[in-house]
Amino acid sequence: MKQLFVILGLTLMAACGRGVPDAARVVVAGDSVLAWNRIEGASVADGLRARLGEPVGDVSLPLAQVAGGRGALNIPTQLEGVQADWIVLNGGANDLGVGCGRDDTAAVLDRLISSDGARGAIPALVADLRGRGSQVIWADYYTSPRYAGTPCAASYQVLETRLTVMAARDEGVTLVDMEDVIAPSELNMFDTDRTHPSPAGSDRIAGLIARALPPR
Template sequence: MAWNRGGGGSVADGLERRLGEPVGDVSLSFARLVGGGGALNIPSQLNGVAADWVVLNGGANDLSGSGCGCRVCDSVLDRLISESGTRGAIPELVAELRRRGSRVVWLDYYTAPRYAGTICVAPYRILEERLDRMAAADPGVIVLDLDSVFRSDDLSLFARDRVHPSQRGSGRIADLVAPVLIR
């Protein structure tokens, strides 16, 4: 979510332009849901945040930094979100935000060119299925699939690392999210 902030092209920057009102942004690159020290822990980033809507994602850094090598990620996935979508760091964070009165938009990951066609795609598909189960149980939670606006073969949507979004990619994310926030 924080990628492209330096150039005024982050997702939050795009949402602010599309909505015509201020959008807060507490995201930091390389943060994790489980672990990550201080501000690099996503739940810590959201301490004290109470807003009508909270837009977030997470889990990729947990999976990629876990050493599972995209092969045996079951324990990491389970720590993030259980198969039922009811337990783990993600449902706990979402439940806390909901207790504060926020509605939540969770952005599921797109397939990055760096990982397209590899076994690394499978853990993210499992994460998506679990997120969908979580959202189905709460009308105040919406999961948006970024693969609906990203194609891994369109390199213009990606930064040079072929993982994070380019400014154009961040704009596509903002385009997907903005209509949900003005309902």
């Protein structure tokens, strides 16, 4: 029960500052990797806001899933009614579960995205956003020190491969790899849980994403 209250408390605190300013051309959605450090004003969206010099929407939340979760803990629901030129997204980690040790991991990956990148919850979400006229930047996960060398590494590699195939199918979808800017050996890039980014890590991720965005 105590753990549940801790999780709920973290989620409520991380919700502070969420929202989409009027006329924001960039909106961030997804899970805790993007939402982390929001309380300190150092989330990925905060880093983008500073670099771009313009309002940036942020509807991301810890514990959010792509194919599961209720309300704002479901990433497609986070984006209901949202229209923006660019949507920055991540997701899938919470669907796969802590440690990626589920017996149905292969089935979960298939539910998220098929091997041809055309079917599943992720392509469906991306297709919906593209249909609204948005361009999509999908931020693929880094390998964290906590999960390096565990079954998660193989599962996330499958996810990355399928996301790469999906992005190649549509010029309006850009895949950026957070591992290009954060290595598991760089402990200062991670929070004390050795999973989520430190403020410096979030800033690096923001820089990676900003380079994929055209100037206003």
